[in-house]
Structures are given as C-alpha cells and as structure tokens.
Amino acid sequence: KNKVKIINNKKEERDNMLSMVVENKNIKALETKLREFGVVLDSRYPNIIRFSFCPLYNDVSDVKLFVQKLEACI
Numbered sequence: 001k002n003k004v005k006i007i008n009n010k011k012e013e014r015d016n017m018l019s020m021v022v023e024n025k026n027i028k029a030l031e032t033k034l035r036e037f038g039v040v041l042d043s044r045y046p047n048i049i050r051f052s053f054c055p056l057y058n059d060v061s062d063v064k065l066f067v068q069k070l071e072a073c074i
Contacts, residue, residue, distance in 0.1 A: 002023060003022075004023075005023075006019070007021055007048070017051065017052040017053075018051050018052075018053075019050045020048065020050075020051070021047055022047050022048070022074070025047070025074060027043050027045055027047055027048075028043070030073055031043045034069060039051075
C-alpha cells in the first residue's frame with residue numbers, strides 16, 4: 001500500500017509549501033499522472049514531492065481538490 005507523509009509539519013518550516021514522502025510509488029509516474037490532472041509539483045527523487053499553494057489565489061477547496069487528485073493518482 002502507498003503511504004504519504006507530510007515531512008514539514010511545523011508551520012514555521014513550511015510556509016505555503018507541503019513536502020511529502022511518498023512510499024512505494026514511482027515518483028516520476030506520479031508526477032506525470034498529476035500533470036494530467038492539471039497539478040504541477042516539484043519532485044525530489046527518489047520519493048519526495050513538494051506542492052505549493054498561493055494564499056492570494058487558493059482556498060480550502062483547492063487544498064481538498066489537490067488531496068482528491070493525489071489520492072486518485074496513488
């Protein structure tokens with residue numbers, strides 16, 4: 001089973017960026033699949049993805065949509 005863990009849990013460490021370790025998943029394939037959903041992220045191989053929100057343009061519904069798309073791809 002794939003597991004995602006946020007690795008920058010403290011607010012002062014993350015600002016508007018989430019860094020996540022994705023276990024048991026090909027990060028390149030995940031990045032490609034998310035791009036098909038219109039999600040652009042930063043990959044740090046072998047198993048870290050970083051995703052940033054823009055507080056001026058994004059709200060809670062955008063965060064929920066990202067999580068739904070991530071779940072669909074994993």
